Amino acid sequence: MTIRRCKGTVLKKGVAEVLAAVSQVIGIDLPNEEAETFEADTLDNADPGIPYQSTGRVEGGSLGFELFLDPFSHTALTGIFDAPTTETNWEVDFIGGGTITMDCAGFSLGGTVALKDGLKGKATAKLTKTATWTAGGS
């Protein structure tokens, strides 16, 4: 078991059927996957605790990331809106090994222009189904 450093982590996006690294990424929010539950309480339940049961479904969550945005170079991101119905493919390669791959159905991209900062963009991609974690490295 190792505490992994984040510096050197690479975010990749599917471009023309191969995975290409996204440049100038500052931070990544990994998808917050959740095994869905429903409240299974009944009137005759004497226990004060509220019981929950699993539905057997998993909410995949969303992949989020922030980057220094370059509209000339980040065409693979801005171009998503030219074909918004196309599924996008993403991968995060952790430093020292291990990956997480995701297919996404939705995408949002915004930016911030501020005097005292570089041009920054914030993006979110909605997972279709669930992410796939692959172990590897030290």
Added chain:
Amino acid sequence: MKCRLLRAMPWVRRAHRQGIAPVGTTIDHPDAWQLVRLGYAESADDECAQVANMTPETMRLAQEECEMRERGIHPDDRENYRDGKMTGYNPDGNPIPGPNAEPEQEEDEPLSFYLPETYGE
């Protein structure tokens, strides 16, 4: 629209194909020009070259940028990477020294706080 890969790249996982696309693989795709613009590939037909719209100098810069992107070089460390002071990161997050890395400075000998025996004589 076709491009030719200049470096090995992982395929997007599909039921019929996964693994690595080797150097020289020709990709026929409407977004092939983006791989050229990103420095991963060269144009393999006139249509791709026209849309990518790259000069030899912008191609060189894109390929240099591509190398740093693939290695996950942080924007703050790019100058050090270009200068050959580092080549990437170890799993502990520290930079891997490059050919031009400055040698580690030896620690100075600890100061002695003991006075010589002859002191005060």
